[in-house]
Amino acid sequence: MPEPTVMAWLDGEREAWWSRAGALEHGLEEPDWDRAATGADTLNSLTLPQVSWLIAKGPDASARALIADPPQLRSRQRIDLGRVAVARFELDALALALSEAGGSADRLGVLVLPFRGPEPAPLVAGWLRHLGSARQWARLWLQRHPEAAAWALIPAAAGRPGRARQQAEDALRHLAAAGHAPLVFKIADELGAAAPAAVAALLPAGAAAAPGDDLFALRPAGDPATPGDDLFALRPAGAAALPGDDLLALLPPGSAQARRPTRAGKPPAWARPERLPELRSAAGPPLPPEEVARLVDALTWSRLAEPPEPAPGDPDPPGRAVPLIVEGSAAAQPPVAPAGPELERLIAGCDPAGAAEFGRALLRAWLEAGLPASDAWALLAQAHLGDDATMDELAPLVRSWPGQSRYVRAIDGHAVLATVGTDVALRHLLAIESGMSGGSMNERAGVYLEQAAARRGLNRTQLADRLAVTHGLDTGITLDYGRRTFTVVADDHLALFAVGADGRRLARPPKPGVKDTDPAAYQRFLQLRKDVRATAAAQMARLEREMLERRLRPARDVAAVLLPHPILGPIGRRLLWGEYGPGRRLVRALRIAEDGSFADLDDATAVVGGGADLGLAHPAELGEDRDAWAHLFADYEIMQPFPQLNRPAVALGAAERAATSVPGRGPLAAERVAGLLAGRWRGNGYEHKTYRHTQLARGLPGGLTLLVELDPGLPTSVAGTAGEQRIAEIWVDDEWSDHWQSARRIPLGDCDPVALSERLVELYATDG
Known part of the structure; x- marks a missing residue:
């Protein structure tokens, strides 16, 4: 009992x-x-x-x-x-x-x-x-x-x-x-x-x-079976240990944990063969209805793979005061499970282009039916049937679903894009992730991107570099009016020009005349200019985010991938780079010289190893060299694509880095504090009798939080009645803490200098 x-x-x-x-x-x-x-x-x-x-x-x-x-x-x-x-x-x-x-x-x-x-x-x-x-x-x-x-x-x-x-x-x-x-x-x-x-x-x-x-x-005999150990070590020697790989492949066929969940019911009416487009075999003739029905039935088993191994988390990790906790959105994400043998056989017998169109028809029928959750297999099936045209059709849907509170469907869509993993699919996933404003959905999309990049032996930054579109500028673009031709060129600021046969550079080609046989070429030029401008803006925004998030790439990629790119190259040449060592600390700042080599502050050639980690330097890291670098860029008349050297920044001195807190300043209008609270800052530590927010808090990388002590504090109800606020103290604490203690333990120098600078600039920017 x-x-x-x-x-x-x-x-x-x-x-x-x-x-x-x-x-x-x-x-x-x-x-x-x-x-x-x-x-x-x-x-x-x-x-x-x-x-x-x-x-x-x-x-x-x-x-x-x-x-x-x-x-x-x-x-x-x-x-x-x-x-x-x-x-x-x-x-x-x-x-x-x-x-x-x-x-x-x-x-x-x-x-x-x-x-x-x-x-x-x-x-x-x-x-x-x-x-x-x-x-x-x-x-x-x-x-x-x-x-x-x-x-x-x-x-x-x-x-x-x-x-x-x-x-x-x-x-x-x-x-x-x-x-x-x-x-x-x-x-x-x-x-x-x-x-x-x-x-x-x-x-x-x-x-x-x-x-x-x-x-x-599956471990060798005698090896302890410790829950949570890295099961990727079980792979054959030399095999890649990719996050998100389906370790169910390691299980014997038919084993309990490898079984698929039971599917209930028959395919819906909208998925009947007679309501779908004709599907032809790889040999050419149309597939008989019963074969199409078998294909649809096999597609209904489409699902996400089992949760990736190992399971994250540790209740008592060495050297940590709290358990090692990983939220589901930040953990390794499951791809779409591989097709079973029957589905593989059926798909192999179909014309690939026709199968992709058949899959899109299933997707559209599912959408028209109202996206029933019980039939979400129609979405996941695109990982088995879809081609790049499918990804083009699917991506706008995935982008829109979070705004419609269809979060599970958006996650499924991320899984499809990442599982397909073509350049087109991953470009869409990169664009979706970059357009998000944070939160768990952003985390999941980021993890899917990291997993997709790892499958190519890259990090996320390297993947984004390689997938940046060129719009044909790398191979050359010719506008052919029929009677006249023009060559399209871009300057260092990515403005497009048309060059005629006489070598003259024109802001735009002349409008087509009656004797020109392809007048649409003129409109194609105007559209190309818009597209290049939009791509350049998106890449500038990405590189600025990489500076703020301190994402790195190997030095060899700057010379081999970034600089030769017709859009990334002109942007990268106008930025200040940094070589980073352990802990992502800046070792030295570097400029890209006219010949593509690196130069230091003295304008001498700097030798950089191909495996060195390079990133975009933030002004808060440059210390006393910031003004000298700004003057050097001005001397070379380099116009930066986004604020870098002239970016507002707060760089702490040696005494401030060693201190566990620094005094603030004020006064600060209550309305402005309320504006911070309406953004990414949060109120904390309200005084228990008067119910006032006495702290502002903002997260920092590395599990830390920036705290700003307010006096007298902001009422939790009506902000406008609080009057002026004074910033009494600025300090840092562990993110898991409630920040009520009077002792200050963490030196400000332990903070990421870039993130700390950005938070302080944001704080004091409200101080008119």
């Missing part, structure tokens, strides 16, 4: 969790906090600092009452609050742990690990298909508590069809693959009724723990 829930701590785990109470800073304690916490009707009115204090060290009875009816913990230190609550109150904190883990599985699923019993089992079973850290927490919980999991999940696996049953089946397969099949069969027998038959159907005798079902079992 199943046992009631108990605590099952690992050695030292409870002590480690309890020790995080020291990190739960809550600012200055007020004398009335204890009285407020013990009041029967005041728990719902506690402020965030009071909740933190109460869980960490407040009155026992009040704290237990609070976590018995779990509040919504809105603090950034929810993982610490949860761990301390579980360590302090153990089983009394089960409701809080389940509530927090259910609300944010990737970030807080780790809280359920010490609880052994039936309550966490259905929750963690649903995490096995996640992309982020929740999948790792599920595996760790099942590994620690296999018996409790089996008792809780076998009845669901024997129950009515639905999501709960599917998730229970996933978890039981995982237990069997991990070597617990005998335990699962034993408990099923004890449960009786329909349980033994359900488990036998799910885990056939003798095959339940088949070699290869457990990916960890």
Whole structure:
């Protein structure tokens, strides 16, 4: 019989969790906090600092009452609050742990690990298909508590069809693959009724723990099967370990984890052969309707691949105060699963162009039907059938879907573009990603791009360089009027001109006359000029983002890829480059000389190794050399394509870099502070009596946050009544902190100088 829930701590785990109470800073304690916490009707009115204090060290009875009816913990230190609550109150904190883990599985699923019993089992079973850290927490919980999991999940696996049953089946397969099949069969027998038959159907005798079902079992004999280890190491020597590769290919055919999910129902009416365009065989004759029906049926199995391995996350990483957590949007993303043998055979028997048009017809029919989620296979099938024309038609749809709240469909569209992986498909994905304003969708698109680039042995920046369109300027463009011809040339600023037979450069070719046989050539020139202008603007914006995000490329690519490019080359020659060392710190700044070599500040030729990391230098990195570089560019009359050397920047001195905080200045109008809050800054640390935002916060790379202390603070309701604000202090803290502590620990020099400069310029730009 199943046992009631108990605590099952690992050695030292409870002590480690309890020790995080020291990190739960809550600012200055007020004398009335204890009285407020013990009041029967005041728990719902506690402020965030009071909740933190109460869980960490407040009155026992009040704290237990609070976590018995779990509040919504809105603090950034929810993982610490949860761990301390579980360590302090153990089983009394089960409701809080389940509530927090259910609300944010990737970030807080780790809280359920010490609880052994039936309550966490259905929750963690649903995490096995996640992309982020929740999948790792599920595996760790099942590994620690296999018996409790089996008792809780076998009845669901024997129950009515639905999501709960599917998730229970996933978890039981995982237990069997991990070597617990005998335990699962034993408990099923004890449960009786329909349980033994359900488990036998799910885990056939003798095959339940088949070699290869457990990916960890693929390791060499004697090698520890540590959950979360990098399973890419299992590939043959010399094989590329690409993020997002489908490791299901490593599993034996028919193994439990390699099985496809069951497809329910028949293809919809709009996918019947008679409603679709004629499809011809590769040999020429039309395919018979029954063969087309088989193709459609095979396409309905189109799906995303299983979550890429390894599962990310670590509950206790060395050298870190908090668990290593990876959100699903930032984890490796699944491509579209490869076509099965039957679908491959059917597609191979079709005319490729006709198959692509057939796929587009399916896509259009699905769109006209209202994009039913149950038939999203019509979208994923484009990865098997689609060509570049399909990608051209699909990309605008994918771009529009987030604005229509069709986020899952947009993710599927990203997967199709990345899986197809042609230059055209990836150009579209690059354009989609660059047009996003941030958030999880932007992260997913970025990860797909990184994975696609890795498949080509490149990083994302190198991929973007190679896919930048040339509009034919690299091979030469001739405007042929029939009677007259003109050559199109571009100057250093990418303005297009027409050159006649006499060598004269014209701002535009003359309008066609009555004797010209191709008057449309004139309009083609005007359109080309618009297209080149738009492409140049997009590439300038990309390179500016790369400067701000400090993306790098090997030096050999500057000479071999960027400079020869007819659009990137003229832009790159007008920018200041930098060679970067460990930690992406600037080693030296470099100019591209007229002959394509690199030159230093003294205008001497600089030798740069082909493997050296080059990026666009930010003025905050240049220190005292900034003015000298600006004068040198002015002497050569180099007009930069976007603000670089003349960009507003804040460069800290040595004393400021060593300091853990610096004083601010003001006054600052409340309306201007409200403007920051309407952008990417957030309010934080409101004073618990007057409800004022006393801090502005803005994220920095490397897991840090920039904090700006305001005096007297901005009311959380009506900003216009606050009057002037003074910036009392600027400091930096860990992003996971609630930033309530009085001690300052992190030197400003630990911050990325580019990001810090941009944030400070943004802050002080509001200070008229």
